[in-house]
Amino acid sequence: FLKNGVKEWEGSNKDIFITNNKAVTDFVYSSNLFKKVRKVYLMEAEGRTCD
Incomplete structure (x- = not known):
């Protein structure tokens, strides 16, 4: 990922x-x-569910 050419x-x-x-x-x-989507992914990675 480049930001301002860096x-x-x-x-x-x-x-x-x-x-x-x-x-x-x-x-x-x-x-x-x-x-x-990211929030659900991170919750699942931690073993939590999104209810």
Whole structure:
């Protein structure tokens, strides 16, 4: 992921769900739908369910 011509982040399609890089999450998860998808993914990774 490049920001202002500088490599800000590098990782796989699975790593992108768990990154704490604000620039990446702001860009990739800019829509409410993708924010919810990420939230569910992280909850499932922690063994929690979304009820």
